[in-house]
Amino acid sequence: MTERYFYPPAFVITFAVFFLLQVGLLNRNYRNIGDDAVIKIIKGDNLRSVATKLEESEVIFNKYILIALGRVFGYQVNLIPGEYKLENGLTYLVILKTLTDPSVMRSVTITIPEGLNIKQIARLLHRQIGVDSARFVEEGKNDSLIKMLDIEADNLEGFLFPDTYRISIGGNINIEREIVSILANEFRKKINMEIKEEMEKQNLSLNELITIASIIEGETRYDEEKKTIAGVYYNRLKRGIKLEADPTVQYSLPDGPKKRLKFSDLKYPSPYNTYLNKGLPPGPINNPGLSSILAALDPEEHNYLYFVAKGDGSHRFAETYDEHKKNIELYKQFIQNQEIEK
Numbered sequence: 171m172t173e174r175y176f177y178p179p180a181f182v183i184t185f186a187v188f189f190l191l192q193v194g195l196l197n198r199n200y201r202n203i204g205d206d207a208v209i210k211i212i213k214g215d216n217l218r219s220v221a222t223k224l225e226e227s228e229v230i231f232n233k234y235i236l237i238a239l240g241r242v243f244g245y246q247v248n249l250i251p252g253e254y255k256l257e258n259g260l261t262y263l264v265i266l267k268t269l270t271d272p273s274v275m276r277s278v279t280i281t282i283p284e285g286l287n288i289k290q291i292a293r294l295l296h297r298q299i300g301v302d303s304a305r306f307v308e309e310g311k312n313d314s315l316i317k318m319l320d321i322e323a324d325n326l327e328g329f330l331f332p333d334t335y336r337i338s339i340g341g342n343i344n345i346e347r348e349i350v351s352i353l354a355n356e357f358r359k360k361i362n363m364e365i366k367e368e369m370e371k372q373n374l375s376l377n378e379l380i381t382i383a384s385i386i387e388g389e390t391r392y393d394e395e396k397k398t399i400a401g402v403y404y405n406r407l408k409r410g411i412k413l414e415a416d417p418t419v420q421y422s423l424p425d426g427p428k429k430r431l432k433f434s435d436l437k438y439p440s441p442y443n444t445y446l447n448k449g450l451p452p453g454p455i456n457n458p459g460l461s462s463i464l465a466a467l468d469p470e471e472h473n474y475l476y477f478v479a480k481g482d483g484s485h486r487f488a489e490t491y492d493e494h495k496k497n498i499e500l501y502k503q504f505i506q507n508q509e510i511e512k
Contacts, residue, residue, distance in 0.1 A: 210253045211269065213298065217246035220269065229256050229265065236262050245270050251299060252276030252339070275340040280354065282332040284459035285419065287389045289455065291330060295349065298341070306346040321377050326350065328380040328454025331357035353457075360460055368467050380454045383466040385444075387458035388417025389477075392484055396465035400475055402487070404469045410496045411475065413444035421455035481505065 207229045211220055216239045221233035228237055239262050240246045248270040254277075256265065257471035268274050276301050282291055288310045308328045319329055330353035337352060339345045361376070367381055381405060386396050406413055420427040422440035436443070442451040474487040476494035481504035488494040 173462055179414070189224050204254075206255045206257050208253060208255055209269075211251050213251045215249060215251070217241070217249065220249055222264065229260070230262060236266065239263060240266055250274075250276070256359045273341055275338055277336060277338050279334065279336050280349070281334045283332070284332040284462070285391075285456045286332065288325065288327050288330065289426075299345075301346055301349065306350065309344075309346045309350040309390045312347065312350060314356075315351060319354060319358060319376070322375075323453055326354055327353070327462070328377075328384050328457055329354055329357045330457045331360055333457050339422055360463070364464070365467060372467070374467075377453060378450060379463065379466055380458065381450050383458040383462040384454035384456045385417055386465055387456055387462040388416065388420070390483070390485065393461045395485060396462055397468060397470040398472065398474065398487060399485070400465045400469035400473050400476065401472050405475055407449065409475075411447065412446075412448050413450070415444045418442050418444040418455055421451075434444060448474045481508070 182290070207227045209220075209223055209227060209229065211223075215223075221236040221240070224230045224236065225233040228332055231318045236424075237246075242253070243263070243266070245266045249323065250270060250272060254269065254274070256268065260268070280295060282294070286294065288307055289303075291302040292301065292306040295306060296303045300420055310330070311324060312326065315326060319326075321329065323329075326512055330350065333356060335349075335352060335356075337349065339348070369376065382400065385403065386399050389399050390396060403413055405413070416431055419431060419435055419438065419442075422438050422442045423435060436445040439446065441447060442455065444451060472487075476488040476491065476497075477485040478488075478494065478497045478501050479485055481501060486497040488497055
């Protein structure tokens with residue numbers, strides 16, 4: 171038996187489109203209260219989930235009409251994440267245009283974790299809110315911001331404070347410059363008079379302090395270890411011993427950080443490679459949090475010169491190289507056991 175397909179007459183389709191257009195243009199949605207509604211669109215939201223949020227907030231009264239209009243006019247693929255303030259009495263099409271127009275002002279919340287370098291922050295913001303990564307990195311070379319912070323540096327690596335921020339974007343705002351400015355200004359607020367006075371006492375420049383802090387940040391996520399690690403690096407600096415800090419090598423590598431460094435990586439020629447060069451690298455290698463900055467300012471007094479990972483994120487410390495070698499063997503055993511368990 172031959173299957174037959176029913177195709178709606180052209181006038182039915184025309185009427186349906188006309189109906190949707192009339193509803194979309196003329197049907198204003200009035201809420202019971204006069205206040206504006208706040209709608210949050212997150213990355214991954216689709217037209218259906220957004221329509222449901224709008225209906226639940228009484229911005230619209232029929233989510234299926236909005237979904238149909240969005241699909242007919244191609245809005246479903248252009249929804250922009252953010253927090254929108256929608257006034258009372260908007261039509262369906264105006265709402266759809268608002269949620270898909272990059273020039274419309276909206277609020278977003280961004281979280282910058284501690285220890286990311288400027289390129290990693292740029293990639294994170296690209297994923298979160300569509301920031302242009304290359305332009306963000308370029309804005310990190312903003313001369314006026316560098317002067318404001320009173321640092322001798324070519325870029326703001328290390329001086330973009332990691333935290334959670336709520337910002338407004340859209341309109342004619344250069345979002346990349348705006349975020350760089352917000353992060354740099356927050357850093358400036360954190361470096362208060364007390365910290366500046368302590369820096370002067372210790373004869374530390376801001377660049378030196380943040381460079382040490384960034385290495386500490388790269389070494390551990392445990393706050394309780396940070397002052398101990400700071401003490402190790404100050405001990406080595408005082409004795410003229412190379413820092414031999416793995417995070418500085420990771421920062422040096424042209425293809426970015428690796429999960430595990432090879433011996434050959436330690437020989438990569440770079441002014442940031444502290445296995446090859448004595449003293450501090452030219453500048454910070456990431457953007458450290460306040461706990462690492464304070465640890466760099468107040469290192470623990472001890473005789474440790476070495477430390478090695480335990481494998482759980484924490485470290486074993488040693489005063490002598492012989493003791494250090496034993497700790498290295500313990501770490502190797504841990505790695506071998508991990509591989510066997512796999």
